[in-house]
Amino acid sequence: MSTLDLSTRTREILSALGAGDPFTDDGALVARSPIDGSELGRLAAQSPDDVAAAVGAAQTAFEAWRVVPAPVRGHLVRELGELLREHKELLGELVSIEAGKIRSEGLGEVQEMIDICEFAVGLSRQLHGLTIASERPGHRMMEQWHPLGVVGVISAFNFPVAVWSWNAALALVAGDAVVWKPSEKTLLTALACQALLDEAARRVGAPAGLASVVVGDAAVGEALVDDPRVPLVSATGSTRMGKLVAPRVAARLGRCLLELGGNNAAIVAPSADLDLAVRGIVFSAVGTAGQRCTSLRRVIVHESVHDELVARLSKAYGTLSIGSPLDAATLVGPLVDDAATDGFLAAVAQAQADGGHLVTGGGRADGVAGGQYVVPAIVDMPAQTDIVKQETFAPLLYVLTYRDLDEAIALHNEVAQGLSSAIFTLDVREAETFTSATGSDCGIANVNIGTSGAEIGGAFGGEKETGGGRESGSDAWKAYMRRTTNTINYSTELPLAQGVEFG
Numbered sequence: 491m492s493t494l495d496l497s498t499r500t501r502e503i504l505s506a507l508g509a510g511d512p513f514t515d516d517g518a519l520v521a522r523s524p525i526d527g528s529e530l531g532r533l534a535a536q537s538p539d540d541v542a543a544a545v546g547a548a549q550t551a552f553e554a555w556r557v558v559p560a561p562v563r564g565h566l567v568r569e570l571g572e573l574l575r576e577h578k579e580l581l582g583e584l585v586s587i588e589a590g591k592i593r594s595e596g597l598g599e600v601q602e603m604i605d606i607c608e609f610a611v612g613l614s615r616q617l618h619g620l621t622i623a624s625e626r627p628g629h630r631m632m633e634q635w636h637p638l639g640v641v642g643v644i645s646a647f648n649f650p651v652a653v654w655s656w657n658a659a660l661a662l663v664a665g666d667a668v669v670w671k672p673s674e675k676t677l678l679t680a681l682a683c684q685a686l687l688d689e690a691a692r693r694v695g696a697p698a699g700l701a702s703v704v705v706g707d708a709a710v711g712e713a714l715v716d717d718p719r720v721p722l723v724s725a726t727g728s729t730r731m732g733k734l735v736a737p738r739v740a741a742r743l744g745r746c747l748l749e750l751g752g753n754n755a756a757i758v759a760p761s762a763d764l765d766l767a768v769r770g771i772v773f774s775a776v777g778t779a780g781q782r783c784t785s786l787r788r789v790i791v792h793e794s795v796h797d798e799l800v801a802r803l804s805k806a807y808g809t810l811s812i813g814s815p816l817d818a819a820t821l822v823g824p825l826v827d828d829a830a831t832d833g834f835l836a837a838v839a840q841a842q843a844d845g846g847h848l849v850t851g852g853g854r855a856d857g858v859a860g861g862q863y864v865v866p867a868i869v870d871m872p873a874q875t876d877i878v879k880q881e882t883f884a885p886l887l888y889v890l891t892y893r894d895l896d897e898a899i900a901l902h903n904e905v906a907q908g909l910s911s912a913i914f915t916l917d918v919r920e921a922e923t924f925t926s927a928t929g930s931d932c933g934i935a936n937v938n939i940g941t942s943g944a945e946i947g948g949a950f951g952g953e954k955e956t957g958g959g960r961e962s963g964s965d966a967w968k969a970y971m972r973r974t975t976n977t978i979n980y981s982t983e984l985p986l987a988q989g990v991e992f993g
């Protein structure tokens with residue numbers, strides 16, 4: 491598709507999704523496609539005052555929404571899920587145009603939104619607390635989960651729509667309002683999602699201002715972060731961003747849910763099914779051009795299978811088709827911008843300077859015009875040097891070698907990040923050790939699958955510099971609610987706890 495076609499197609503999609511024509515010629519925000527780096531249009535940036543107004547409207551809407559029964563709140567999310575199902579192709583295409591994901595991954599991201607909507611609708615009938623035995627006669631204790639308030643959502647470019655839906659679907663059934671600040675690199679998908687949610691809200695008669703989007707740079711994000719009417723800030727992005735956001739929220743004693751950078755590794759043991767391992771590693775390391783928080787960045791392989799694994803990976807890398815994400819045959823699309831390419835090239839050079847052997851790839855891709863296309867790289871490292879310990883957000887895979895499992899786990903856990911991890915082994919002792927308390931220190935620890943491509947049913951998130959937050963499935967919904975503990979006295983006496991006598 492030519493530059494002109496991309497821009498025209500974007501406008502068609504936005505219009506079909508109900509987002510109208512959001513562009514203005516003198517807008518300060520530039521929407522670009524990583525496919526060819528072209529400008530798709532300009533948008534007006536919003537100001538901190540606009541954020542304050544959105545939070546104010548959300549607060550008012552929250553006061554009405556919190557008294558709507560949770561299963562009825564679920565109707566809004568069910569409608570959103572229906573609209574997403576209806577428009578999956580178009581929204582998926584827009585994700586490809588704006589974030590550079592290959593078609594299948596653009597569609598997969600929308601499917602993830604549909605999945606979380608279904609999960610949240612079921613959840614709307616299960617927001618239950620415990621009944622707890624009281625030590626006092628004629629008393630009982632229970633806990634209830636109540637809506638929390640306005641949730642501020644800050645999202646990253648690489649999952650421009652799914653991360654918002656993880657937060658919004660749960661927050662809305664929990665009875666909260668949502669103000670979303672998307673990445674400045676993926677504004678259009680955000681406007682499209684908001685248009686679909688507005689339509690869903692109109693259909694079910696949800697209060698105006700319940701969910702809104704504010705577009706702008708970090709200053710707009712900071713206004714959301716600092717607003718005392720926002721009890722929860724759910725921020726997804728780099729560890730750098732998390733380290734800026736967390737202290738600001740803490741200073742006003744608000745809550746943060748942080749989903750930050752990863753430096754994910756897979757251990758390949760002597761017994762590993764290498765066919766499986768190669769497929770799992772290639773998808774995790776190269777999928778989304780290495781731009782997933784869960785992308786595989788380190789392989790820690792036993793010395794006995796090192797040579798065979800590296801040879802097979804190198805061969806598999808040689809077959810990867812690199813190019814426009816809109817071409818059906820493409821497996822590796824572009825990096826998001828030139829800074830990402832610079833980071834990739836610099837990391838490859840540093841790894842080699844550290845004594846690493848470049849097995850394959852590592853440069854710009856030839857014959858692909860326009861955007862930032864690179865050839866996925868594998869670097870065999872003599873040691874886990876500083877560059878290996880950093881997250882380079884690109885398709886760069888380091889290979890490290892180990893002799894015994896303790897050494898492999900130590901190498902695995904040596905980095906500052908703690909998001910996703912995997913072991914390829916057919917040895918049940920190794921698998922169980924890896925997932926045990928003394929194994930992987932990550933929030934996600936897999937056996938015989940790669941590090942990326944999580945399902946929505948489990949809690950998603952990681953430890954250490956990944957930020958500690960959990961989103962999506964399991965009981966992640968609790969982060970979006972406040973718990974009250976109630977003690978009910980149905981007797982005529984007033985016994986005090988712990989046997990205390992008073993008067």
Ligand code: NAD
Nearest residue numbers: 645646647672673708711712727728731749750751752783
């Ligand atoms: P980024 O940190 O540059 O930006 C993320 C968001 O934070 C953007 O919306 C940005 O405008 C906003 N932001 C930046 N500074 C801010 C500030 N001071 N106050 C408020 N908001 C601010 O990240 P990115 O480049 O868009 O995304 C890539 C990073 O995100 C990678 O590190 C990746 O691992 C991480 N990520 C993590 C997860 C996860 O679930 N753990 C998911 C996706 C991406």
